[in-house]
Amino acid sequence: MKRRYLIVAVVAVALVGLALWLFPSPPDDYVEQPAGGTASAELLERGRVLARLANCHACHTARGGEPFAGGRAIPTEFGTFYSPNITPDAGTGIGGWTEREFWRALHVGISRDGSLLYPAFPYPSFTKITQDDAHALWEYLKTVKPVSRRPEPHTLRFPYNYRPLLRVWRALYFQPGGYKPDAAQSASWNRGAYLAEGVAHCNLCHVPRTGLGGPDSSARGRGANVLGWYAPALDRPTEAGLQNWSTDEIIGLLHSGRGTSAATLGPMAEVVYESVQHAPRADVEAIATYLKALPDASSASPPRERKSPAAEVVAPILDRGGTVYKDRCATCHGDAGEGRPPAALALAKNRAVTMDSAINMIRVVLYGGYTPGTAGNPQPFGMPPFAQDLSDQQIADVINFVRTSWGNEGSFIRSDEVLRARTGPLW
């Protein structure tokens, strides 16, 4: 037993040494700000919008808690992270920080005391943020109400609770540096790329992760499992790819949380509600321009081969599923899955229904949900929860029925996939 710990310790030290060698301290490229003076209203407004787009408010606010005072639990496979207090309170927040320290945290993921920050704080994306924008954020955060609230310590499993190992992670996955504009693209595209890849850190959810939680850059055309949901691929038109959408449709979905053929629920509903709906139209349009232009990477990762059940098994599944559909779903979603807009989306030819991962659909049938109550859609319609009303088998049956009816060509799911979705935090 002791021997094993020794080996682990030696390996860890060797890895840290290797990482130090591979990855020297990041460059200090902070440009000193002119001292004194008061921030202009324009600068503060820019900071406020950036804080929204970067989703600072959602992550750093506990349910019912004071804005930016931290304490929100973020469950991951490495353990639970608790967001820190970023109000200007001197004792427990960032009131005692200098702007240079704030910039270093944002730009290279190093905290005030020199410790490495976990990439649950999306500094690998925020590193693209310009110092101008970081300055606006800093000035804005200084204006929020200071709250004295000591952050809870993270509860991470070994070895992830050993911070110095983050050097290895950084050597593998972290590229410091600002956003480099692409001269071949329009200004709007570049603004969109800056916001989507940097400030709004879309990649944190929409790109698959390796076992160590780093972005799996080889996995194009695939989304990722996040917080019990599947964040569909943005470079795949049969998932969440927006290549074939009009820019107005994309803006509508991102601003209101609800489109004519798609709706946001789960973590994406949070992104719309807390973040994107507060951004000016020009910024959302820029993001839309960028997302629409993402190259279609479908061919890079062909859909998973799923075994279809034998024909004699399929018939009774569809029979049972059809009965559940008629009883519980048809009133709103229509006898032929045509929907009843705007109250209920069409299910026929709906990619959220047919895409390879069925977990989102399973969750929506189990727990229902309303799209976010945004300024653009303040009284959204909702889907009822059926967790307490239907068995795992009934839910699997009706999902199989919907995934394979009316021209839908989705794969079959099993009832144990429904069972597994009945546990874990709701998000």
Add this chain to the structure above:
Amino acid sequence: MHLRAVALLLCLSIPGFTQAQEPPLDSIAQRAKPCTVCHGEQGRATPEGYFPRIAGKPAGYLFNQLTGFRDGRRFFPEMTFLVERQQDDYLRALAQYFADITLPYPKPIQTQASESALQQGRDLVLNGDPKRSIPSCQACHGEQLMGVLPATPALLGLSPDYLIAQLGGWQNGTRHALAPDCMATIVHELTAADIHAVTAWLASQEVPENAHPQEGFKTEPPARCGSIEVTRP
């Protein structure tokens, strides 16, 4: 565009113009349909199961519960998930929709409690226990125990399981009302036997005919309650 919307609304408001069973599409009733899977058609859930009836409860009470789930005062993850990204105005409209529904109450279910427990429950509900500073339930929940406008709920017409879970929730910190949380103070004085007795008696009572929440308190309530003070119906 405006004219068309007005025309549509006019059509929808003519009885018989739309399908008999289904509410008009662009209505609060249609938006409230997800609630009815658990809380029964029009919110009429019976004492048979766990889920509480919401039809006819004071709008202020329902609104306080919806924001309670949203803001972490009440703990029921499935409810929180449904309301967590909705704004006050919408939650108020949903609360008002269910508050305005008048429906008869079904008979209570057969109680399993002993005669002495029921007697103890009746005594605590109607008289409280001055020695422990426990007021009678009627002092806040109305003479008929059917609630008081704007924000105090009825105690009759609910299932024993639901009632026990609520008092238990106050004792173990998973249910809070707005501060000052008068119910928390009272519930912390109750023993497990008290809770059993009180909920058994309440759940065994028949709801009086045409019962509805009382218009305001007849006498000053015995404690300050945040849920009453902040409510703007």
